[in-house]
Amino acid sequence: MRVTDIFKEKERTYSFEFFPPRDEISAVDFGINVGQLLGLDPSFVTVTYGAGGSTRDRTFALVEYLNNRIGIPTVAHYTCVQADREKIVRDLSWLQQTGIENLFVLRGDPPKGEATFVPAEGGFQYASQLTSFVREQFDFCLGGAAYPDIHPEAPNAFSDVLNLKKKVDAGLDFLTTQLFFDNQKYFDLVRRARAAGIACRIIPGIIPLTQFSQLERFTRMSQASIPEALTELTERFKDQPSKLYQAGMDYAIAQCRELLEQGAPGLHFYTLNKSRATIEIYQTLLG
Numbered sequence: 001m002r003v004t005d006i007f008k009e010k011e012r013t014y015s016f017e018f019f020p021p022r023d024e025i026s027a028v029d030f031g032i033n034v035g036q037l038l039g040l041d042p043s044f045v046t047v048t049y050g051a052g053g054s055t056r057d058r059t060f061a062l063v064e065y066l067n068n069r070i071g072i073p074t075v076a077h078y079t080c081v082q083a084d085r086e087k088i089v090r091d092l093s094w095l096q097q098t099g100i101e102n103l104f105v106l107r108g109d110p111p112k113g114e115a116t117f118v119p120a121e122g123g124f125q126y127a128s129q130l131t132s133f134v135r136e137q138f139d140f141c142l143g144g145a146a147y148p149d150i151h152p153e154a155p156n157a158f159s160d161v162l163n164l165k166k167k168v169d170a171g172l173d174f175l176t177t178q179l180f181f182d183n184q185k186y187f188d189l190v191r192r193a194r195a196a197g198i199a200c201r202i203i204p205g206i207i208p209l210t211q212f213s214q215l216e217r218f219t220r221m222s223q224a225s226i227p228e229a230l231t232e233l234t235e236r237f238k239d240q241p242s243k244l245y246q247a248g249m250d251y252a253i254a255q256c257r258e259l260l261e262q263g264a265p266g267l268h269f270y271t272l273n274k275s276r277a278t279i280e281i282y283q284t285l286l287g
């Protein structure tokens with residue numbers, strides 16, 4: 001089922017992001033956690049595409065399994081890192097023939113240690129170009145990325161939203177945001193996007209911060225700013241893991257509650273393939 005058809009039925013969607021497990025042991029862990037998460041009856045799920053296409057086979061196999069065998073609408077992430085047009089056509093033809101209807105189109109990040117993105121020869125520089133190409137050649141429902149804290153390479157919010165508009169005009173059906181901790185950044189993004197003429201749903205991406213080590217990890221992953229209140233409580237409970245877990249969960253629950261109260265069209269959870277935190281938030285807010 002296409003995500004856009006789900007939108008017709010549901011005013012709000014609740015979706016989960018997974019990444020393909022690395023080995024047999026993590027596959028067992030994945031099965032247990034994802035089994036519990038699927039019990040929450042999410043609107044759809046998404047599967048990431050590893051840096052540089054490193055997880056291509058595992059991503060595609062997992063997408064096929066979740067979509068066709070489990071029967072949950074699944075969105076395949078796809079990047080144009082090290083991919084020329086021929087490879088893109090080959091990969092996406094496989095997905096389409098397999099019955100996958102939803103694709104999340106991304107540029108991807110430069111390889112570790114490199115500051116700038118260099119497109120593959122015969123490939124694309126921006127996600128908007130990949131979006132146009134996919135729109136012309138295939139029949140997928142298409143999602144793309146938006147950044148409440150502004151994309152790290154964008155010089156300012158104005159140019160970032162103009163580039164976002166180009167990407168949406170190229171054929172995106174919906175947007176999901178990078179993780180963020182300050183709701184005002186999301187509300188500002190939505191306001192800028194609407195002012196620029198972007199009408200599609202902008203689903204907020206959520207991750208609860210429940211361990212001290214995540215503070216550095218999440219900011220490195222996303223470059224999201226951390227509000228003072230959150231930094232303060234992570235510092236305060238640095239050596240008390242269970243208190244930090246609870247404080248992080250309280251923060252995430254309050255964040256999600258406010259987003260929904262202020263009209264967000266649902267929530268997208270970065271689950272990190274773990275179920276506990278997402279289940280707690282889900283059950284607290286949605287019963």
Ligand SMILES: Cc1cc2nc3c(=O)[nH]c(=O)nc-3n(C[C@H](O)[C@H](O)[C@H](O)COP(=O)(O)OP(=O)(O)OC[C@H]3O[C@@H](n4cnc5c(N)ncnc54)[C@H](O)[C@@H]3O)c2cc1C
Binds near residue numbers: 049052078125145177
């Ligand atoms: C929800 C979500 C899921 C993600 N999943 C994955 C994943 O599975 N695998 C993975 O590797 N990465 C993933 N990422 C990370 C993503 O690949 C990086 O953030 C990447 O740096 C940018 O990708 P993009 O598609 O947003 O790029 P783009 O939309 O191309 O934007 C990249 C930069 O270029 C600028 N730009 C865009 N168009 C133009 C233009 N015409 N002229 C000048 N500047 C322009 C933008 O402002 C931005 O600064 C995900 C991100 C999000 C938010």
